[in-house]
Amino acid sequence: MAVRTADPYRDLDVIDARAPRANQTVIGVGALIAVVTGFWPLLALLALQLALGLRYGRRWCLACAAYFELIQPRFGEGPLEDSRPPRAANVIGLVVLTAASLAYLADFGLLGAVLGSLVAALALLAAATGFCTGCEMYRLAARLRGIGHRDLRSIDPGDLTEPLVADAVVEFTHPLCSDCHTLERTFREQGKTVITVDVKARPDLARKYGIGVVPTAVSVDSGGAVLARLT
Numbered sequence: 001m002a003v004r005t006a007d008p009y010r011d012l013d014v015i016d017a018r019a020p021r022a023n024q025t026v027i028g029v030g031a032l033i034a035v036v037t038g039f040w041p042l043l044a045l046l047a048l049q050l051a052l053g054l055r056y057g058r059r060w061c062l063a064c065a066a067y068f069e070l071i072q073p074r075f076g077e078g079p080l081e082d083s084r085p086p087r088a089a090n091v092i093g094l095v096v097l098t099a100a101s102l103a104y105l106a107d108f109g110l111l112g113a114v115l116g117s118l119v120a121a122l123a124l125l126a127a128a129t130g131f132c133t134g135c136e137m138y139r140l141a142a143r144l145r146g147i148g149h150r151d152l153r154s155i156d157p158g159d160l161t162e163p164l165v166a167d168a169v170v171e172f173t174h175p176l177c178s179d180c181h182t183l184e185r186t187f188r189e190q191g192k193t194v195i196t197v198d199v200k201a202r203p204d205l206a207r208k209y210g211i212g213v214v215p216t217a218v219s220v221d222s223g224g225a226v227l228a229r230l231t
Contacts, residue, residue: 003077004072004077005077005080005176006077006080006176008058008064008068008072009057009058009059009068011176012057012058012083013082013083013174013176013199013200014080014081014082014083014174014176014177015080015081015083015086016067016068016072016077016078016079016080017078017079017080017081017130017178018067018071018072018078019058019064019067019068019072019078020064020086020089020126020132020135021126021127021130022063022064022066022067022071022127023053023061023063023064023067023090024123024124024126024127024132025063025123025124025127026046026062026063027046027050027063027093027097027119027120027123028119028120028121028122028123028124028126028127029120029124030042030043030045030046031043031046031097031116031117031119031120031123032117032120032124034046034116035113035116035117035120038109040100040101040104040105040109040112040116041101043097043100043101043104043112043116043119044097044098044101046097046119047093047094047097047098047101049061049062049063050090050093050094050097051094053090054087054090054091054094079178079179080176080177080178081177081178081179082174082177082179082213082214084138084142084212084213085132085134085135085136085138085139085213086132086134086135088134088135088137088138089126089132089133089134089135089137089138090134091134092134092137093119093123093134096115096118096119097115097116097119099115100112100113100115100116100119103115122134138212138213139212139213141212142212142213143212143213143229145210145212152209152210152218152226152229153225153226154220154223154224154225154226155170155209155218155220155224155226156224157223157224159197159205159208160195160197161195162195164195164220164221164222164223164224165193165222166221166222167192167193167219167220167221167227168192168193168194168195168219168220168222169187169192169193169194169195169217169218169219169220169230170195170196170197170217170218170220171183171184171187171194171195171196171197171215171216171217172196172197172199172205172206172209172211172214172215172216172217173196173197173198173199173214173215174198174199174200174214175198175200177214177215179214179215180214180215183215183217183231184196184215187217187230199211199214215231216229216231217229217230217231218230
């Protein structure tokens with residue numbers, strides 16, 4: 001069995017990037033079948049499945065559990081990413097699937113078909129290409145919240161484990177996040193001084209600076225003023 005860096009049922013801050021795509025495949029195919037055949041209760045079942053996974057955890061997400069138990073042990077762990085964007089995408093999917101089911105139930109079949117088709121198209125796009133519309137909506141919202149957050153205009157040097165120097169990079173990271181490690185390595189190869197803030201060890205700082213997604217990196221001066229948002 002392949003060695004896991006992150007336990008899929010305990011390390012909930014991150015997720016194997018392939019797991020959401022497995023779930024998106026099931027949602028996309030199921031929604032497409034429901035719209036094409038007119039069997040709209042399937043949309044309600046898909047919504048119920050998303051609701052159970054969101055409420056009770058990944059073991060209740062059948063597609064995710066199948067990936068973690070059957071596919072990941074055989075092919076190995078994929079890149080680990082922040083779990084909040086795909087979770088937000090699931091919430092959006094739940095809302096639209098529920099709306100589609102209610103539309104069918106209220107005899108607004110055309111509206112239900114449009115909403116079901118939207119879910120099918122976006123889910124299959126994400127499964128095939130990795131581009132997750134709901135995830136990008138979450139990241140954009142997180143970025144807008146961060147820019148407007150008063151504390152992200154400056155970083156208190158006292159919150160950091162290393163002294164600041166001119167044009168340093170402060171990166172909010174997670175120890176299991178593959179993108180975080182890649183980004184840190186890239187900055188160091190560019191000759192930049194990188195100071196990391198582990199949001200798992202310091203969730204208080206993640207809240208203080210409004211960090212909605214990792215990795216988040218900013219360029220700062222020696223006094224902590226934010227010069228630019230790098231990612």
